[in-house]
Amino acid sequence: MRKIINKKIINKKNVYICIAIVLIILIAQGIRVAMNSNTANSEELPLVITEEVDSGEGFQEYTYSGSVVGRTEHQLSFLVGGKVTNKQVEVGDAVSEGDLLLQVDAQDIQQNASLVDAQLSAAKSQFDLASDNYQRYKTLYEEGAVAEAAYDSAKTSYDVAREAYNQAKAQYNVTANQLSYTNLYADTTGVVTNVAAEVGQVVGAGQAVVTVVSDGEKEVEIDVPENRLEQLKSAKTINVEFWALPDLVLSGTLREVSPIADEVTRTYKARVSLSNPPDGLELGMTASVTLINNTNSDSAIFIPLSAIYQTGDTPNVWVVDDKGVLRLTKVKVGEFKDDKIQVITGLKDGDIIVKAGVHKLSEGLKVKTASEVQ
Numbered sequence: 001m002r003k004i005i006n007k008k009i010i011n012k013k014n015v016y017i018c019i020a021i022v023l024i025i026l027i028a029q030g031i032r033v034a035m036n037s038n039t040a041n042s043e044e045l046p047l048v049i050t051e052e053v054d055s056g057e058g059f060q061e062y063t064y065s066g067s068v069v070g071r072t073e074h075q076l077s078f079l080v081g082g083k084v085t086n087k088q089v090e091v092g093d094a095v096s097e098g099d100l101l102l103q104v105d106a107q108d109i110q111q112n113a114s115l116v117d118a119q120l121s122a123a124k125s126q127f128d129l130a131s132d133n134y135q136r137y138k139t140l141y142e143e144g145a146v147a148e149a150a151y152d153s154a155k156t157s158y159d160v161a162r163e164a165y166n167q168a169k170a171q172y173n174v175t176a177n178q179l180s181y182t183n184l185y186a187d188t189t190g191v192v193t194n195v196a197a198e199v200g201q202v203v204g205a206g207q208a209v210v211t212v213v214s215d216g217e218k219e220v221e222i223d224v225p226e227n228r229l230e231q232l233k234s235a236k237t238i239n240v241e242f243w244a245l246p247d248l249v250l251s252g253t254l255r256e257v258s259p260i261a262d263e264v265t266r267t268y269k270a271r272v273s274l275s276n277p278p279d280g281l282e283l284g285m286t287a288s289v290t291l292i293n294n295t296n297s298d299s300a301i302f303i304p305l306s307a308i309y310q311t312g313d314t315p316n317v318w319v320v321d322d323k324g325v326l327r328l329t330k331v332k333v334g335e336f337k338d339d340k341i342q343v344i345t346g347l348k349d350g351d352i353i354v355k356a357g358v359h360k361l362s363e364g365l366k367v368k369t370a371s372e373v374q
Helices: 002-044 107-143 148-180 226-233
Strands: 050-052 059-070 073-077 082-087 100-104 183-185 190-195 208-214 218-225 237-242 249-257 267-274 286-294 301-304 308-311 314-320 326-330 332-337 340-345 352-354
Touching (some): 059 190, 059 208, 100 208, 218 226, 218 286, 226 267, 226 286
Antiparallel strands (some): 050 352, 059 218, 100 183, 237 249, 301 340, 308 314, 314 352
16 A cells, blocks of 8 residues: 555656656747847847937138239230230249340331331421521511511421421330330239240230239139138138148138139139248149138038938938937038038937938837947
């Protein structure tokens, strides 16, 4: 009887042990399934590339290419027209005041000068003869040897000859000036920056043929688009650098802005004066002009263009909250700068925005960022 009872007890223990083993196995499998389920859910979250909004240092920079020019330029031209017969200068030549630059053919003017000179000699002879006759008749009239009518006639002839002589002298001076106008001289000391005439070319009176930049103050000329004119005029700091002088940075001051846009480029020419330019700074050197404007933190926020999600006429940005959920945020944009766009309102420092693949996302979607994967 005892053996039967002991056997039943042993069988009951075995059953309990088997049940415990089965429960342990089931629990382990459940844990494994749960872990696999969480892993699968995590892997299914879309991965997005994000960027943290940063307003930077609160300033904007704009850089323009330009060239060194002289503040004063002289456009020189002939006062008479003709064919160019002599060319003494080329672009880049240094000239002094009074140097001969160009000459035009003076043959016709020379012949006219010879004619006028002959007319002047004839008028001079007539005047001398009339003067002698007048003095003779004056003496005779005072002595009572000739009538008053003869004296008056001699005086009239003298007056006519005198005026004819004065007219001939004036004509001669005009012709002599025209002869001198066939030579074009430098009216200042400087550098030739343009020659618009060649030997054999016929030029007209008043046509600019040579440009001379005076020695003295040098400036940098840049071309600015119309949407940047306000930033140019309000720039707090202007720095100028030169490709040929890499270690040199000069402070600049805006001196003038052209009131009219260029007909081709539709940009406005601006002149920047330089403070203490060195002796090695030459005309024509390439320069980079950087404008720096102080701004507030909002207007200094720039984000990639690829982060903008356009809905109709409204620009938006996907913002990732601290739980990894997407929120579509309306923004007000400003100007472009390289591959970025200014955000005036709608974002603040520290916001996490999606900067790629914005058209594949939806409101309230939970995502993971590249930093979370790492």
